[in-house]
Amino acid sequence: MKKLRTSLTALAVTAASLTLTAPPATAHAATEMGCQTSRAVLDFRDNTTGRYYCSGVHAVGKRADYFTANHWSGWLDTSTGDILFCDGERFSMLGVHVYNLVLNETRAGWCL
Template identity: 40%
Template sequence: MKAIKKLATVMAATAMVAGLLVTPATASASSSQALGCQAFSARALLYWGTAVRTFTCSGTYNGPFSQAKRFRAGGWSGYLETNIGTPLFCDGDDFALNNYTVYRVVLYATKASWC
């Protein structure tokens, strides 16, 4: 009986981990399903200084990213915290940042309410 309980626990834990790791490769933040990470083709890009930062997973990314030039949302929605305000973005948005400093990039796991 103990062995059956242990096996059931291990199987449940394995199923839970598998469920967390499997995400749609072509999904975007517009889907109703929460996204952990997306395919590289759906990445968000932040061009700053002479570098490019790539984001493929939902979450909060802290800077500072000085002299930010451009942000491309890819398949994500969320917001940026900058030295001049908090621009909101939705899937596919692409906008100039005019050398602002970006302190934080927040990518939502689901579509933002303003999109």
């Protein structure tokens, strides 16, 4: 797990390998560009679960305890900064507020 303190806009502009641009400040729904049977999963503090099957920007607006990427790469826009993730990662978030989840259509350039 890598954290960046840059804004989503700066990240989208400087990371030439991304297939997504920065999400609009008022994103309310996902803009789907590709879907798969594998899902990214957020386990929320309120004992609910978010499952995301399609690439794009997903407005979340909740506190999360765990994240599982499965076959996705992308980033989480959170109250503690952006968290980049790659396929197969699972990590604890301990109640961090997640504003947006961004799932790349293709593997992110920062993933080896």
